[in-house]
Amino acid sequence: MKKYITYIVLGLLALLPLVGLNSYLMHILILVIMWSVIGMAWNLLSGYCGQVSFGHAAFFGVGAYTAGMLYSKLGISGWWGFPASVFVVALFALGIGYICLRLRGPYFALATLSMGVIFRIVAENLVGVTGGDLGIMIRERTWIDKTWYFYIILAVAGASFFLVRKVIESKLGYYFVAIREDQDAAESLGINTTKYKTIALILSAVITGFAGVFYTNYMGYIDPKVVFALHDISIITIMVVMVGGVATYWGPVVGAIIMVLLAEVIRSIPKLGTAHHTLFGVLLIVIIIFLPNGIVGDFSKLKRLFGMRRPAP
Amino acid sequence: MSSVNLEVLLQTLISGVLLGGLYALIALGMTIIMGVMKIINLAHGELMMVGMYIAFVLFSWLHIDPYLSVFIAAPALFVLGVGLQKFLINPVMKVDAILPENQVILTVGIGMVLANLATIIFQSDYLQTPVSYATKAWYLTDLWKGAPLELSLSFPWSVSFTIAVLITACLWFFLAKTDTGKSIRATAQDLDAALLMGVNVERMRVITFGLGSALVGAAGCLFIPIYYIYPDIGGQFTLISFVITILGGLGSTVGAILGGLILGLFESLTATYIGMGWAPVGRFMIFVAVLIFIPGGVASLLRSRKFGK
Numbered sequence: 002m003k004k005y006i007t008y009i010v011l012g013l014l015a016l017l018p019l020v021g022l023n024s025y026l027m028h029i030l031i032l033v034i035m036w037s038v039i040g041m042a043w044n045l046l047s048g049y050c051g052q053v054s055f056g057h058a059a060f061f062g063v064g065a066y067t068a069g070m071l072y073s074k075l076g077i078s079g080w081w082g083f084p085a086s087v088f089v090v091a092l093f094a095l096g097i098g099y100i101c102l103r104l105r106g107p108y109f110a111l112a113t114l115s116m117g118v119i120f121r122i123v124a125e126n127l128v129g130v131t132g133g134d135l136g137i138m139i140r141e142r143t144w145i146d147k148t149w150y151f152y153i154i155l156a157v158a159g160a161s162f163f164l165v166r167k168v169i170e171s172k173l174g175y176y177f178v179a180i181r182e183d184q185d186a187a188e189s190l191g192i193n194t195t196k197y198k199t200i201a202l203i204l205s206a207v208i209t210g211f212a213g214v215f216y217t218n219y220m221g222y223i224d225p226k227v228v229f230a231l232h233d234i235s236i237i238t239i240m241v242v243m244v245g246g247v248a249t250y251w252g253p254v255v256g257a258i259i260m261v262l263l264a265e266v267i268r269s270i271p272k273l274g275t276a277h278h279t280l281f282g283v284l285l286i287v288i289i290i291f292l293p294n295g296i297v298g299d300f301s302k303l304k305r306l307f308g309m310r311r312p313a314p
Numbered sequence: 315m316s317s318v319n320l321e322v323l324l325q326t327l328i329s330g331v332l333l334g335g336l337y338a339l340i341a342l343g344m345t346i347i348m349g350v351m352k353i354i355n356l357a358h359g360e361l362m363m364v365g366m367y368i369a370f371v372l373f374s375w376l377h378i379d380p381y382l383s384v385f386i387a388a389p390a391l392f393v394l395g396v397g398l399q400k401f402l403i404n405p406v407m408k409v410d411a412i413l414p415e416n417q418v419i420l421t422v423g424i425g426m427v428l429a430n431l432a433t434i435i436f437q438s439d440y441l442q443t444p445v446s447y448a449t450k451a452w453y454l455t456d457l458w459k460g461a462p463l464e465l466s467l468s469f470p471w472s473v474s475f476t477i478a479v480l481i482t483a484c485l486w487f488f489l490a491k492t493d494t495g496k497s498i499r500a501t502a503q504d505l506d507a508a509l510l511m512g513v514n515v516e517r518m519r520v521i522t523f524g525l526g527s528a529l530v531g532a533a534g535c536l537f538i539p540i541y542y543i544y545p546d547i548g549g550q551f552t553l554i555s556f557v558i559t560i561l562g563g564l565g566s567t568v569g570a571i572l573g574g575l576i577l578g579l580f581e582s583l584t585a586t587y588i589g590m591g592w593a594p595v596g597r598f599m600i601f602v603a604v605l606i607f608i609p610g611g612v613a614s615l616l617r618s619r620k621f622g623k
Contacts, residue, residue, distance in 0.1 A: 100606060122598075275434055290409065
């Protein structure tokens, strides 16, 4: 049963559009799946390899702009962004890795954070290349109906899920965890830490870039403030994984469900709408203090809390 | 170089130094927190924003001069910092989690809450304190009639700079001469050794966080007469102070001061010669260049000089 749970979930999700959900519910579902993709990507780099990134918006934005610029500059469909972004995002990730992976722990975190900001400012100022603050608008949408968008992002999510699991269960995954637990010890055991950290970064970046490509095609409009956003992309990415569960397969999915629903609920309450960052911040603080490994990671703790299982004697 | 060009260059350098002095004060707060607690305080800019709003409220309600509100904002921020450290950050330091960066992520949460609360209370409008001396300036030709060049020195900028230098001097005195200051430095150097020598490390952490917050709060008050405020202003100052700490060398106070000056000069030069919008990019170019070429920052250069002799 446990072995097949991924297939069962994927199968059930694939059947969902047949039920005839309205387009708002489809939109929410698509957002949830998109955020779980970004969460899985972040989890690979930060949860398993221990390199906490505060700048995943950089990769998301580069992916989004790859698709957008293929459309606006070359006049071909934004969907070509999927194959193109692999190279573009990997190249950018290599550059960022070369600079940032010299730093450790919190310093790496802040360096990636500033990378995200640099990308935003450059995208805003290079008006000739990116269109600056005006952004890029995809004028003709591929489908009116959301069903195909749903299947595409579901396919991306399924592929990312299996990729992450494959990587983590391979030798590479053990290297990653070894680096997370003790970088010096890993190095002394003959693991080329820089190399494996770079691999983790590139894998994570490419998956995030896919989400960005999808975003451009789905939303039809991007501008630097949206796709390179610090709070609304980078920090939410961290929250998705922190809430769901760091270094767990299902954590990002659970986190994405909670965060997207929470954002929608808060937005729909009139007075509370402006306070959504406060509530997110408080949620983050509460999670870190009481459930530091997230809902999936500390599930046994939660069970105990609600009296479903007696505390160990 | 014609005299106009020279004038522009000198004027740019002057404003760069003035800006750098204020940057140094912001970065000092982050540096001492980083040195003692080994964490990066990502809510640093937001604490500065709180200081700025305190100065703004005092000015618009009670008509207290922003420079005098340093004496109110700094203690208030000290209390806020102590509270944050005691009730939020300290408990997390003891929690066992997979990611050791939990405290950093926690400060992000704190920053988000502070910025959003400011948005709710003050709306996201750009606010300013219309002080009477905002446009006052000293001109070189007023002092020296036959001067070949015309240079000006803005009054609020130079007052802010002077106060920043004074505060820095006080901080140096505190760290170098008082017992508490020495204990803080001991904790920063070696936590276990300090503990063995009978330093109350827990208390030093609390004091340091309060002190760092008070410094940045004071910097906020100094920025008020020359800058505008809006709730999301914090993020950019967090980044600035981080860039300065990297530039100066992690945890080095002298490095932070030098780094602040260098960054101020560099930013002012980019703004004059390349364009306003690119000034932030220049900031980060420095950051990247430092990481690649002098990973230890300015402090490491100073140190190698010393050992070389």
